[in-house]
Amino acid sequence: MGGNSPCASCKLLRRRCAKDCIFAPYFPSDDPHKFAIVHKVFGASNVSKMLQELPVSQRGDAVMSLVYEASARVRDPVYGCVGAISYLQNQVSQLQMQLAVAQAEILCIQMQQDHPVFPNCPQIHYSGDKLLPPPSQCLNFANSPNVIYDTVFGHDIVS
Template sequence: MASPSPPTTTTQQACAACAHQGASSCPPNCGLAPYFPADKPKRFWYARLMFGMERILGFSEAEKQGIRPNGSTVISMAAVVYLADARVEDPILGAYGRIRKLQQQLDRLKAERARHSPAPSGNGKPSPS
C-alpha cells in the first residue's frame, strides 16, 4: 500500500501559519500550507492553542528528519487538523462533542432498529412440542 501524501495546494497568499508570523506569502517549501490554508485561520489558531507551534512544526518535520516512518507526518497532521476543526465546530467540547453526537446518533438508530425488529420469542430455545 502506498504511503499517504499531504494534500497539495498552490497558494498566492500566506497560509494561516505563515500569516500568523506576519508573512505576506508562504515560502516555496512551506510544510504547513496544505494543512492550514489561508481561508482557515481558526483551524490554525486552535491547533496552535492545543499543541503549540513547536510541536506542530515537530509533527510536520519528523518524517523529513528520519524520526518517524514514511507517511507518519500526514497521519500526525491529519490528527492535528481533525482536533482543531472539532474545536472550531464546538469550542467547548471539541472532539468529545463530535464523539458524543455520534454516540447519541448510534443510540437512536439502535432504538429504531429495536422498534422495527420482531421481538425475540422466549429464551431463544425452541419450544418443546
C-alpha cells in the same frame, strides 16, 4: 508556498515563508482560520514537531484531524471531540435499539398474519402513530400493590 505568497502559518506568525515550510502544503494562505484554530489549541511548535515525525503521505490526514480536534475543543473546552463522538455513539445505540424494536414488531405482525391465533405474540393496536399492546396486556400501575405514591414530589415509585 515559499517566497511569493506566505502560508497561513507564516502569515499569522508574521514570518517569512521558506521554500521548505512544513505548514505551506497544509495551511494555504486563503484559509487562515484553519491554522489559527490549530495554533490556538496545539501551538505552532507542537504541530510542526508532530508533522515532522510523520511520513509525508500521512501529514494531510494528520492536519485534517488536528483541525477537527481543535475545532471541537474550541466548541467544547471540556470534552472536545470526545463529546461529539460520545454523542454520536449514543445516537447510534438508540437507533439500533429502535431498529431492533421495529424488526421485532415486523416479525410479530408477520407471525400474526401467518398464524392468526399465535399465542405468544400480542395483538398490536394502532393509536395515532403509536403501536400499543391490547388493553388486557397493559399493566395498570395505579391499582397495583407495588406502587408507592410519593406525596412530596408527586411521583409514582415502583417497588
